[in-house]
């Protein structure tokens with residue numbers, strides 16, 4: 655079986671930008687990064703894409719928080735036809751490693767506690783609940799803030 659190759663993108667060619675915007679909308683709806691934010695995330699944040707045989711299967715963006723040592727990850731998705739093949743687990747695991755190399759201490763995420771797939775994935779990756787954020791995205795849109803340690807394993 656092919657392996658997911660995770661890359662950090664820096665500059666987006668027009669075709670890549672269009673495709674990422676479309677894939678994001680398909681998985682995340684109005685919460686997706688659009689053509690105006692994707693290039694900003696790539697140039698000045700951290701934009702990751704997971705590719706299977708050269709085809710984008712999923713993506714996530716991270717940024718450094720104002721609290722020293724923390725990163726925040728959002729817009730994390732695997733395209734519908736690639737789901738339930740452990741690709742989300744692989745993408746998240748590699749993002750944790752890559753951000754660990756950037757000197758981060760914790761990776762923060764928020765998820766809708768009713769999003770069973772996301773909650774199972776974050777739980778399996780070692781994320782722990784930090785705080786309930788009531789009405790975080792507006793009335794009735796509460797989120798759970800979770801964090802995982804970003805450790806880089808020292809060579810023995």
Ligand SMILES: CC(C)(COP(=O)(O)OP(=O)(O)OC[C@H]1O[C@@H](n2cnc3c(N)ncnc32)[C@H](O)[C@@H]1OP(=O)(O)O)[C@@H](O)C(=O)NCCC(=O)NCCS
Pocket residue numbers: 681682730731732733736737738739740741742743744764765766769770771772774775
């Ligand atoms: C959440 C998401 C990234 C998971 O991607 P994925 O590649 O399907 O995840 P994996 O195959 O690695 O699944 C890992 C585990 O998560 C759980 N899981 C995944 N999808 C699930 C579902 N639909 N229902 C219940 N549990 C699910 C399972 O425990 C699964 O392990 P298993 O397949 O061995 O049972 C994907 O469903 C997605 O993009 N959803 C829409 C966007 C989204 O909600 N993003 C998260 C925002 S916080």
